[in-house]
Amino acid sequence: MENRVRLRVGIIGSGIAGSSAAYFLHKALGNNVEIIVFEKESRIGGRIRSIKIGEEELEAGGSIIHSENQYLTTIVNELGLEKNNHVYDDIGMWDGDSFTFRTGKKKWQTLLKVLMRYGTNPVKIQPLVKDMIKKLSQIYILQEKGESFADPEALFKKLGLYSLSQVTSYDYFHDKNISDRFIHEFMNGISRLNYGQDASMHSLVNHVSLAGASFGGYLFAIKGGNAQICEAMLQRSSAKVLKNKRVTTIQKEKSTNHAKTRFMITTEDGTKAEFDRLVMATPLEKAAIKFVHMELKEENKVSRPYQVTNVTHVLGKLSPTYFGLMEVEQIPSNILTRENSKIPFSSIELCKRNKKSGQLIYRIFSRQKLSEDLLNELFLERSETKTLVWDAYPVLTPTAKWPSFVLETGIYYINAMESAISTLETEVIGSKNVVNMLLKDI
Numbered sequence: 001m002e003n004r005v006r007l008r009v010g011i012i013g014s015g016i017a018g019s020s021a022a023y024f025l026h027k028a029l030g031n032n033v034e035i036i037v038f039e040k041e042s043r044i045g046g047r048i049r050s051i052k053i054g055e056e057e058l059e060a061g062g063s064i065i066h067s068e069n070q071y072l073t074t075i076v077n078e079l080g081l082e083k084n085n086h087v088y089d090d091i092g093m094w095d096g097d098s099f100t101f102r103t104g105k106k107k108w109q110t111l112l113k114v115l116m117r118y119g120t121n122p123v124k125i126q127p128l129v130k131d132m133i134k135k136l137s138q139i140y141i142l143q144e145k146g147e148s149f150a151d152p153e154a155l156f157k158k159l160g161l162y163s164l165s166q167v168t169s170y171d172y173f174h175d176k177n178i179s180d181r182f183i184h185e186f187m188n189g190i191s192r193l194n195y196g197q198d199a200s201m202h203s204l205v206n207h208v209s210l211a212g213a214s215f216g217g218y219l220f221a222i223k224g225g226n227a228q229i230c231e232a233m234l235q236r237s238s239a240k241v242l243k244n245k246r247v248t249t250i251q252k253e254k255s256t257n258h259a260k261t262r263f264m265i266t267t268e269d270g271t272k273a274e275f276d277r278l279v280m281a282t283p284l285e286k287a288a289i290k291f292v293h294m295e296l297k298e299e300n301k302v303s304r305p306y307q308v309t310n311v312t313h314v315l316g317k318l319s320p321t322y323f324g325l326m327e328v329e330q331i332p333s334n335i336l337t338r339e340n341s342k343i344p345f346s347s348i349e350l351c352k353r354n355k356k357s358g359q360l361i362y363r364i365f366s367r368q369k370l371s372e373d374l375l376n377e378l379f380l381e382r383s384e385t386k387t388l389v390w391d392a393y394p395v396l397t398p399t400a401k402w403p404s405f406v407l408e409t410g411i412y413y414i415n416a417m418e419s420a421i422s423t424l425e426t427e428v429i430g431s432k433n434v435v436n437m438l439l440k441d442i
């Protein structure tokens with residue numbers, strides 16, 4: 001490194017994007033880089049967060065990882081974290097009045113029911129989703145070679161996937177002769193579970209949701225909480241993590257020598273620190289950061305609307321009467337829904353049985369907060385109810401206005417990626433892209 005001085009990199013945000021950026025940077029530069037992570041909260045992980053309900057610790061944010069997610073699967077193995085496999089079985093499609101579809105007890109029964117309700121549609125979407133997975137997987141090879149892209153548009157164009165992001169899922173899958181019933185029930189059921197949004201989202205995101213739902217591999221989470229992935233990556237990277245430090249200002253230090261441009265970070269409590277490079281690892285429109293002595297490019301001034309998602313955990317017993325059933329045991333463990341203003345939730349999942357009391361723990365996703373009256377209607381009994389409200393992910397309708405991975409020469413922006421897709425793995429892909437860019441720049 002120049003004059004044997006270590007490169008100082010400041011990272012804003014300790015979620016999966018910020019922590020993986022620290023991890024990749026340290027892997028590439030070892031002791032030649034000094035990394036400082038600023039986190040406004042008192043905990044690490046951002047939108048990865050678990051909560052305690054009963055005796056159990058349950059994910060209330062980013063929870064499920066697919067085994068085909070090559071970065072996360074490798075990182076989790078490297079860090080020696082223990083996986084818990086996650087299985088979605090016993091699924092019911094709720095239309096507000098009845099369950100229009102329910103998986104069978106045996107695999108052949110489910111196959112028969114799928115065939116009767118949805119015909120060959122599930123078979124027709126398989127090659128489409130497989131093609132998307134094949135194309136997306138090319139990113140790992142490109143990034144391994146050190147390639148990087150100026151913005152998500154260039155990245156997805158290179159993979160041959162950008163056009164999927166410019167059309168709604170409704171239009172795309174209609175064009176592919178997928179039936180309305182399959183789109184409105186199955187596809188919306190999954191996208192409402194994953195994103196609280198329907199098939200008016202762009203079709204790239206629905207392809208990704210479908211891949212997670214049905215095609216090969218397995219789903220997992222980390223025993224003891226997914227936030228351990230971020231904590232362990234930060235520890236491995238030897239980064240200094242400053243919690244409760246909200247960055248309020250980034251100032252470009254005026255310099256006549258371009259090569260020596262530096263950035264001054266100021267936090268809410270007045271702490272100041274100077275850096276050679278900065279990595280923004282949080283959505284810019286929510287970070288409330290003032291940029292001084294620099295003018296952000298127009299494409300980076302976009303303010304993306306975010307989908308609000310309420311995550312409610314309930315320790316109790318669901319009411320069979322609400323679903324027109326006789327027994328609690330008859331209620332499907334995973335309830336998916338279609339778009340219908342009468343349905344006040346997006347999904348309900350039976351997560352666990354509480355060890356001590358034997359009571360059940362449910363997780364409910366909803367766009368609006370569930371009122372006490374509604375909860376009393378939904379549940380026969382409740383001993384604990386906890387709700388977290390998230391600005392969860394951008395509203396992912398087709399839009400050509402995506403930000404760039406570079407905010408200003410020397411300041412990189414991982415969350416540009418979220419305009420295309422918001423998942424843990426794609427944030428890590430965004431992070432690897434930014435680290436490759438930074439390495440090229442130095």
Ligand SMILES: Cc1cc2nc3c(=O)[nH]c(=O)nc-3n(C[C@H](O)[C@H](O)[C@H](O)COP(=O)(O)OP(=O)(O)OC[C@H]3O[C@@H](n4cnc5c(N)ncnc54)[C@H](O)[C@@H]3O)c2cc1C
Binds near residue numbers: 012013040047062425
């Ligand atoms: C309810 C829910 C369920 C989800 N389920 C899944 C799932 O099952 N699988 C999946 O792959 N994805 C899932 N996601 C999406 C996934 O969690 C996100 O895409 C991902 O966690 C985003 O990570 P990030 O690091 O980019 O941003 P964040 O996790 O938002 O991290 C940003 C960090 O920056 C900090 N910060 C913000 N502003 C400042 C500032 N001014 N100064 C200092 N620090 C600041 C924040 O406190 C935060 O810690 C889910 C998301 C939600 C909300």
